[in-house]
Amino acid sequence: MDEINYGKVIAKNIKRLAYEKGKTQADISRDLKISKTTLSSWMSGYRTPRMYNIDMLAKYFGVTRSELTEPYGMVQLESMSAFERNIILAYRNATPDRKEAILLLLGLKE
DSSP, X not given: OOHHHHHHHHHHHHHHHHHHHTOOHHHHHHHHTOOHHHHHHHHHTSSOOOHHHHHHHHHHHTOOHHHHHOXXXXXXXXXXXXXXXXXXXXXXXXXXXXXXXXXXXXXSOO
């Protein structure tokens, strides 16, 4: 993947994760102690974060490095209906006890 497309993939994933976690650019900038300009350039795809910043973002969002750098997650999420996305987001934001209950209800855990 060329540098331009790589930056765009990362930008989309940062935006998606910020949305999923209910974080604004101001929140992320403040929490990670990076300038709003730097974060904005990453989220627009204008600049690509260095690997140590990708690792910092992955840790912040609680995801793997590949969830920030690979287009796979975006393709899957974009192909879902709004209802399906909301179900996934509700599960991801649930407490561990609620996640357990959801899995039991769906028959995915005994």
